[in-house]
Amino acid sequence: MMNKFKSIAERMIGAALEAVDPYRLIKDQITVENDKLTVRDREVDLGKFKNIYVVGAGKASAPMAVALEELLLPKITDGVVVVKYGHSKKTKKIKIVEAGHPIPDKNSLLGTKKILELIDRAGQNDLVFVLLSGGGSALLEMLPGEIELNDLENLNNALLSSGASIDEINTVRKHVSLVKGGQLLSRTNSATVITLILSDVISDPLESIASGPTAPDPTTFSQALSILQKYDLLSKTAPSILNRIKQGIEGKIKETPDENDKIFRRAQNIILGNNLLALKKAREIAVQAGFKSLILTDRINGEVREIAKVLAAVFESSVKNKEPLGSPGCFLLGGEPTVTIKGAGLGGRNQEMVLAMLLYLKNVKQPFYFCSVGTDGTDGPTDAAGAWIDENSFRKTLELNLDPAAFLDENDSYHFFKQTNQHIKTGPTGTNVMDLMIFLF
């Protein structure tokens, strides 16, 4: 049974990754026929536009640009997308700029400047595609003249170590930037804008993915100031930044556009791919293979070890009680857990999830298979995407004289699964919709 489960899971992962491949997302979901472009329930008459511009930012934006060129090349006037170093693809018209991630660098600003120069030219008769994916927040950045890149980096570091939530951090960042929080859309004059998004954020909040350059921003300059006050960061923040926020509060600088702003009437933000799409494709494979299958959630979050306790309780209940599912059954979960690192080992949240499950499921003797993988192919700072266990793994651990609890305490899941030969390695996938977890039994 084990090998059957393993090979089914591998096919499930393969199908999931293919479903959210950025090139495939564009090619599969957008059709162009007789000058009509169709994406989801929207039909766009390309004939009525004078120019089509393509801009974007994100780790997956280069293959998205390639796919869009294949569909639209003769009609594209010009384009620029900013990608992470090493993530370029060969394009025909759309220029690719490589830049810094996760910390924005001079190339981020340079690439973004080119984007802004391009969209500044757009007008009522033009169509602008914006291609967004994970990492866009660092890659797409333009600062007001008085703020230095260094000021931003210091702000980021101060916020990240302050205990502020990611939403709070983004609120401040949006009010230091000239493009985040809907401000890129503001720069497109009266053009029609279609934003195509590969989401790497739980529940696909438009205002968070790549910091929402074409999405309404519910946050304000006043909130940004409150957050700096709340975490006692006023004295650590560059005067140029504080001054900008102050001017914003006084109304001397325009607030980021909120949902009532009429600019959003000419814009559409479309999530082409996300964690749920990957889960659904993986489920198709399991169902075809005869497994009753449940997607438990696409938004798992929290501390890995605590999540593992709950998942183990659901899995054990299934194995022992046939509730919620009997065998052959399959659970799928997606999302982005976190690991609070206390040890000095090597690992990632996926491998650590599997290691925690090894301990919690050690008494399950019935055949099962569990794996967790990062869809980008990189789990933490390792060359593995994740790891897997089955009903023989705990016994094997004892035979190898390994103490899984000790490896877990050291956050050393990578070396544990290296010794048991239970890594899952996909190599870099070119996409990212967070993590996938699969349980077969």
Added chain:
Amino acid sequence: MMNKFKSIAERMIGAALEAVDPYRLIKDQITVENDKLTVRDREVDLGKFKNIYVVGAGKASAPMAVALEELLLPKITDGVVVVKYGHSKKTKKIKIVEAGHPIPDKNSLLGTKKILELIDRAGQNDLVFVLLSGGGSALLEMLPGEIELNDLENLNNALLSSGASIDEINTVRKHVSLVKGGQLLSRTNSATVITLILSDVISDPLESIASGPTAPDPTTFSQALSILQKYDLLSKTAPSILNRIKQGIEGKIKETPDENDKIFRRAQNIILGNNLLALKKAREIAVQAGFKSLILTDRINGEVREIAKVLAAVFESSVKNKEPLGSPGCFLLGGEPTVTIKGAGLGGRNQEMVLAMLLYLKNVKQPFYFCSVGTDGTDGPTDAAGAWIDENSFRKTLELNLDPAAFLDENDSYHFFKQTNQHIKTGPTGTNVMDLMIFLF
């Protein structure tokens, strides 16, 4: 919709509690006809026994005794059960002894002495019923002559504050006792023994419920010593206890019987009621009311707030994606979470679970209902069994100027729900199969 959900949930809880009522468990699952007793797939010819004895211990053992008398009274020779103070019921032949819980007292020893005197008389031609339920561990206790009650209490306190797991604590306790870990069964000579159990422990481990007086014990004197060493408790342990463990290791005292012991051939341990039975009865009501329903697990465990994060992720996925269920849908969960108390407030794990969910589900606007209740009717040191929330609760909280996060930080869930009038109060139910959680949407 809200009132509909609430009233369905209340009916579900009512049905669940009725299903695990200890009196009902015996009356519903045991039949006596023409001198044949049937329980589950076992048929017992009562005609071949000279005496039938009934013993037992636990908070629910008195109503179990009443029910067994109603079925068997003329055939019962004698009986003694030990219950918690205030938990007596009127019986005809079986004597009820009230004793201390959760800390064993002199009456625990006295009641157990009466039980031992009774079963010492049992022999090959006799049938002994043992009625067990939660609390039996404290209520059923007999110490070797040289160990004082005070020594045991000091040991318990030292173990409880040492960080030892409940399994480790029980390993030591079993090797200090003369009745735990299968030893009560040893005292029944060659009688036939049927143990009827209401389980209040996750996954119903026979060796843990009431410390398994008629179940095989996988643990040993050596392990008991290792645990005392591991937590550095040797110097805090009474010499009488250390001496007993030493004698056990040296083989001067008989080890507790393990699964290979032939005494278990004449014994049967039957779980009459548990958390899963309650969940299944509750589900029947939901299904009748038209809800697609899933029992996610009967063994939830871990820290309340972390569990709530995972449950919120599953519930939100259902509300937003219709995965794993669309509306009208129902999730049921059972088990026993824990709360690490940091604040000075009043509450219990059920109310705290609901309070945490209030925060995690605050953005869900679709109609829903969530509740968590302790099946014994007492959540922590409060007069509430649990609490409930719906899609209006967060708004109501704001209107009342209450800060749910602050109440949560103070572990003050009782006062929070007192102000919002969202307690669930059942009064003491006379049963205990841990906690039930219900989500309707």
